[in-house]
Amino acid sequence: xxxxxxxxxxxxxxxxxxxxxxxxxxxxxxxxxxxxxxxxxxxxxxxxxxxxxxxxxxxxxxxxxxxxxxxxxxxxxxxxxxxxxxxxxxxxxxxxxxxxxxxxxxxxxxxxxxxxxxxxxxxxxxxxxxxxxxxxxxxxxxxxxxxxxxxxxxxxxxxxxxxxxxxxxxxxxxxxxxxxxxxxxxxxxxxxxxxxxxxxxxxxxxxxxxxxxxxxxxxxxxxxxxxxxxxxxxxxxxxxxxxxxxxxxxxxxxxxxxxxxxxxxxxxxxxxxxxxxxxxxxxxxxxxxxxxxxxxxxxxxxxxxxxxxxxxxxxxxxxxxxxxxxxxxxxxxxxxxxxxxxxxxxxxxxxxxxxxxxxxxxxxxxxxxxxxxxxxxxxxxxxxxxxxxxxxxxxxxxxxxxxxxxxxxxxxxxxxxxxxxxxxxxxxxxxxxxxxxxxxxxxxxxxxxxxxxxxxxxxxxxxxxxxxxxxxxxxxxxxxxxxxxxxxxxxxxxxxxxxxxxxxxxxxxxxxxxxxxxxxx
Amino acid sequence: xxxxxxxxxxxxxxxxxxxxxxxxxxxxxxxxxxxxxxxxxxxxxxxxxxxxxxxxxxxxxxxxxxxxxxxxxxxxxxxxxxxxxxx
Numbered sequence: 001x002x003x004x005x006x007x008x009x010x011x012x013x014x015x016x017x018x019x020x021x022x023x024x025x026x027x028x029x030x031x032x033x034x035x036x037x038x039x040x041x042x043x044x045x046x047x048x049x050x051x052x053x054x055x056x057x058x059x060x061x062x063x064x065x066x067x068x069x070x071x072x073x074x075x076x077x078x079x080x081x082x083x084x085x086x087x088x089x090x091x092x093x094x095x096x097x098x099x100x101x102x103x104x105x106x107x108x109x110x111x112x113x114x115x116x117x118x119x120x121x122x123x124x125x126x127x128x129x130x131x132x133x134x135x136x137x138x139x140x141x142x143x144x145x146x147x148x149x150x151x152x153x154x155x156x157x158x159x160x161x162x163x164x165x166x167x168x169x170x171x172x173x174x175x176x177x178x179x180x181x182x183x184x185x186x187x188x189x190x191x192x193x194x195x196x197x198x199x200x201x202x203x204x205x206x207x208x209x210x211x212x213x214x215x216x217x218x219x220x221x222x223x224x225x226x227x228x229x230x231x232x233x234x235x236x237x238x239x240x241x242x243x244x245x246x247x248x249x250x251x252x253x254x255x256x257x258x259x260x261x262x263x264x265x266x267x268x269x270x271x272x273x274x275x276x277x278x279x280x281x282x283x284x285x286x287x288x289x290x291x292x293x294x295x296x297x298x299x300x301x302x303x304x305x306x307x308x309x310x311x312x313x314x315x316x317x318x319x320x321x322x323x324x325x326x327x328x329x330x331x332x333x334x335x336x337x338x339x340x341x342x343x344x345x346x347x348x349x350x351x352x353x354x355x356x357x358x359x360x361x362x363x364x365x366x367x368x369x370x371x372x373x374x375x376x377x378x379x380x381x382x383x384x385x386x387x388x389x390x391x392x393x394x395x396x397x398x399x400x401x402x403x404x405x406x407x408x409x410x411x412x413x414x415x416x417x418x419x420x421x422x423x424x425x426x427x428x429x430x431x432x433x434x435x436x437x438x439x440x441x442x443x444x445x446x447x448x449x450x451x452x453x454x455x456x457x458x459x460x461x462x463x464x465x466x467x468x469x470x471x472x473x474x475x476x477x478x479x480x481x482x483x484x485x486x487x488x489x490x491x492x493x494x495x496x497x498x499x500x501x502x503x504x505x506x507x508x509x510x511x512x513x514x515x516x517x518x519x520x521x
Numbered sequence: 522x523x524x525x526x527x528x529x530x531x532x533x534x535x536x537x538x539x540x541x542x543x544x545x546x547x548x549x550x551x552x553x554x555x556x557x558x559x560x561x562x563x564x565x566x567x568x569x570x571x572x573x574x575x576x577x578x579x580x581x582x583x584x585x586x587x588x589x590x591x592x593x594x595x596x597x598x599x600x601x602x603x604x605x606x607x608x
Contacts (some may be wrong), residue, residue, distance in 0.1 A: 436523050464548075500571070508580045
């Protein structure tokens with residue numbers, strides 16, 4: 001083999017390797033892009049979301065309540081001033097009839113229920129309740145009154161060994177409506193029992209309606225009652241009830257007559273620990289770098305685009321949908337969605353999603369939601385075009401940004417072509433170049449985050465704060481002085497203003513022309 | 522990937538340089554500035570009846586923008602001329 005042959009062979013190998021590398025690199029973003037761009041025949045370039053949402057707010061305390069006193073009573077015990085009739089028949093037991101309304105007074109003057117899960121209740125009802133019975137069926141329920149309505153839920157288990165065990169602190173109520181009117185009770189059947197055979201229930205609240213529940217909504221929360229029942233076995237039940245490991249049933253080792261349910265009334269909750277809550281405004285800033293109206297799905301373009309914000313509590317994972325704003329445009333530009341919410345002290349993750357709303361009326365036959373589309377419900381097909389998350393902390397009335405993580409589906413992906421194969425080598429080159437040189441939105445966003453962190457610190461803060469202050473300079477507000485009611489004042493001042501403006505433009509034109517003449521290009 | 526790496530190095534350098542500042546407390550807005558802006562807004566409002574503030578601000582903004590662009594141009598030109606083999 002001559003040297004020229006070796007050189008030719010080596011060149012061929014290098015060329016083939018280079019081509020293989022290009023194909024390999026080119027296919028990588030292509031594979032990623034196919035997730036997003038196969039359905040979006042859109043333009044290239046642009047980012048959809050700025051890396052974070054600004055969060056500002058002020059503190060406002062919300063007092064939650066704790067339960068400080070637990071009162072147990074036997075069937076003959078009086079609750080408040082109203083004698084409570086014993087639940088001494090199976091019909092009452094089977095329906096978990098609630099006790100009569102108490103006149104013992106409201107448990108609390110105010111309670112706030114946020115999101116779809118009662119934070120207040122989930123905070124206070126982390127108690128173990130042990131019920132020991134010689135029966136094979138036990139049950140326990142919780143009822144309370146709120147906003148004039150009586151809400152109850154129960155859970156029970158019908159066999160001793162067939163009942164599932166659950167972990168402590170497990171959320172007993174996992175259904176969507178655990179606190180529901182008594183006539184629509186739902187069995188949820190989650191509890192655990194100890195080694196001694198006692199059934200231990202851990203109560204944690206589930207979903208109830210949201211908003212402020214105040215004493216002005218008469219009646220407010222009047223009582224919270226736990227009920228325990230044992231079935232009619234024809235013999236005496238030896239029920240013992242413990243609340244937080246404290247036996248609360250009257251008398252040690254009390255023996256209840258058969259057919260009698262035992263109830264625990266929590267009658268005296270008091271104002272407990274105050275958990276700071278903060279009302280704040282979230283300004284989600286979005287920059288749409290691509291005309292979204294060009295995106296298409298099966299030939300359809302989004303009727304509208306919107307911004308959806310979801311707040312997730314890092315402590316308990318509870319999410320709050322802050323809504324979707326469809327007021328933004330599909331055109332290139334920057335937009336802000338401002339919304340105000342209230343949250344308790346915790347860390348939160350704000351999930352901001354840019355969605356496209358593809359209206360199908362009716363839905364196309366055989367409509368299948370393709371990634372990233374998640375729904376194809378018949379009336380609309382909402383797609384998640386891009387999203388990012390910001391993490392911030394709400395503590396003691398202050399809000400501080402922790403970090404952010406943007407996941408943008410535009411930019412580099414949009415530059416990648418969907419036609420990288422042996423017949424479209426150019427697309428592979430484009431993919432490779434985009435992969436190698438096009439900066440990711442995350443990389444750029446880090447600089448914005450850096451600026452966010454230092455812009456209010458000295459010495460930068462002196463400049464930014466001054467600029468912020470000067471930005472409020474405008475012609476609104478109270479004038480420093482007035483000209484009084486001078487007749488024809490407008491007719492006098494307006495020509496003067498127009499004349500001065502004309503004169504200024506003229507002088508500026510002359511000055512600018514002189515400046516241009518002396519430019520050193 | 523390459524650009525990301527370069528940006529990452531630049532970001533690391535900036536973080537190193539600016540890390541001290543991030544530990545400082547936020548600058549409180551001086552009340553004097555706020556008061557001054559409020560007073561200026563009052564005069565602005567009163568004099569806007571016959572003084573074309575809009576024109577004045579537009580001219581100032583245009584001039585500042587023009588001079589800024591020109592300065593950047595000269596800066597780039599100066600750096601470009603530092604490249605060997607280029608006059």
